[in-house]
Amino acid sequence: MCPPPPDRSPMAIIEIEGLKKEYRRLRGGVTVAVAGLDLVVPEGGVFGFLGPNGSGKTTTIRCLLDLVRPTAGRCRILGAEARCDLPSVIRRIGSIVETPALFPTFSGKLNLQLLGRINGIGATSVDDILERVGLADRADDVVKTYSLGMRQRLGIAAALLKDPELLILDEPANGLDPAGIKEIRDLIKRLANEGRTVFVSSHILSEVQQVCDRVAILTRGRCVAAGSVHEVLSQGRATGLFLRVERPDLALSALQTAGLDATRDGDALRVASPPSDAAFITKVLADQGLYLTELRPDEADLETVFLELTQDPVVEEVAV
Numbered sequence: 398m399c400p401p402p403p404d405r406s407p408m409a410i411i412e413i414e415g416l417k418k419e420y421r422r423l424r425g426g427v428t429v430a431v432a433g434l435d436l437v438v439p440e441g442g443v444f445g446f447l448g449p450n451g452s453g454k455t456t457t458i459r460c461l462l463d464l465v466r467p468t469a470g471r472c473r474i475l476g477a478e479a480r481c482d483l484p485s486v487i488r489r490i491g492s493i494v495e496t497p498a499l500f501p502t503f504s505g506k507l508n509l510q511l512l513g514r515i516n517g518i519g520a521t522s523v524d525d526i527l528e529r530v531g532l533a534d535r536a537d538d539v540v541k542t543y544s545l546g547m548r549q550r551l552g553i554a555a556a557l558l559k560d561p562e563l564l565i566l567d568e569p570a571n572g573l574d575p576a577g578i579k580e581i582r583d584l585i586k587r588l589a590n591e592g593r594t595v596f597v598s599s600h601i602l603s604e605v606q607q608v609c610d611r612v613a614i615l616t617r618g619r620c621v622a623a624g625s626v627h628e629v630l631s632q633g634r635a636t637g638l639f640l641r642v643e644r645p646d647l648a649l650s651a652l653q654t655a656g657l658d659a660t661r662d663g664d665a666l667r668v669a670s671p672p673s674d675a676a677f678i679t680k681v682l683a684d685q686g687l688y689l690t691e692l693r694p695d696e697a698d699l700e701t702v703f704l705e706l707t708q709d710p711v712v713e714e715v716a717v
Contacts, residue, residue, distance in 0.1 A: 409473075410563055410594045411438035411461065416470035418456050418618075430456040432618035433470070438596055438611075443589045445605040445626075446598040448615035449707050454598040457615070458494055458567050475563060488516070491561035493569065497552025501541035505532055505551050508540060509558065518558050530554045530584060546577025553584060564588060566597045570604060582608050606699040616707040630702055637669040638678065641691040648687050655681045667695055 416434040419427045431453040438444045448454050459465040461472045463479045472479040475486040499508050509523045527536045530550045540548065549569055556564055569585070570578045582604050589595050589610075599605050605612060606626060613623040622629050637658075642648045645666055652659035657678065658669040668678060672694050679689060 408440045409437050410440050412473040414471050417468045419468045436613055436620055440594055442610035443595045443608050445609035445612035447612055452615045453618040455567055488559050489561055490563045491556030492565040493552045493556050494567045499540050502539055504537050504539055506536040512555050513558050526554045526557050546573050546580050564593055564595045568598055570601050578604055602700045602703055614706050621706045637695045639667055639693055639695040641665045642687050642689050648682055651681055651685045
């Protein structure tokens with residue numbers, strides 16, 4: 398029996414409280430895949446769910462979609478308790494968990510038509526979705542001739558059949574080459590721009606930083622950082638200021654003469670100073686007739702922050 402729903406923010410699409418999932422080993426003992434996870438995903442945009450392999454990402458998604466039962470805690474999705482009210486909102490959710498299940502000897506179009514019939518979706522909608530994911534010209538080819546990136550896009554097309562407001566994608570770019578990763582990245586951006594909320598788990602950090610509005614970093618089944626990409630990046634090491642200027646050699650000499658710890662980095666300069674020194678740096682250069690073309694905080698990138706926050710060994714996630 399489900400507990401009564403608590404007061405809920407109208408902007409929360411996903412709410413996870415104290416989620417815990419344990420698996421018993423065949424030879425005794427317990428593996429903890431998720432260890433008291435708390436997470437809130439707001440409505441709109443792309444939310445990145447990040448973590449090393451084995452950190453509990455897929456197990457969390459399975460609990461959220463009621464594919465496995467949690468040991469403790471609760472999950473709510475679109476305001477419904479995942480454990481017993483999911484059928485009331487399932488038509489508003491599209492998802493891919495791990496590898497999309499497709500019939501390899503059927504065409505991409507036929508795969509979608511078969512899935513569409515289950516949900517009362519007609520052929521016209523299937524054609525529109527194939528166009529949106531960039532597969533219209535290969536719609537009649539059998540799936541076994543598709544590249545891995547095309548299969549991933551077909552899987553996303555299947556998740557879009559119900560025209561969902563929430564899309565959950567588990568490692569959609571896993572195993573893809575750079576071209577395939579870019580295709581998936583561009584597709585995710587388009588879907589979010591349509592007004593959907595896209596919840597995407599990934600460990601491809603450079604892509605996440607380009608496509609996500611907000612992120613959460615998971616390690617050992619717990620959330621160690623969450624917020625906007627900028628907020629999470631600010632938890633990394635402060636690395637000073639990054640600047641570009643004409644005649645960088647002269648600029649470097651001027652900054653060092655002024656007592657600043659400046660170094661050359663290709664055609665740019667890095668200064669080991671806080672952002673509050675930006676006005677002083679600007680004045681030092683202007684006094685020498687040098688004018689900035691770029692000046693910004695030299696933040697750690699997402700990969701650096703990720704490694705700092707997840708450097709401890711992780712608990713191996715058990716497949717079911």
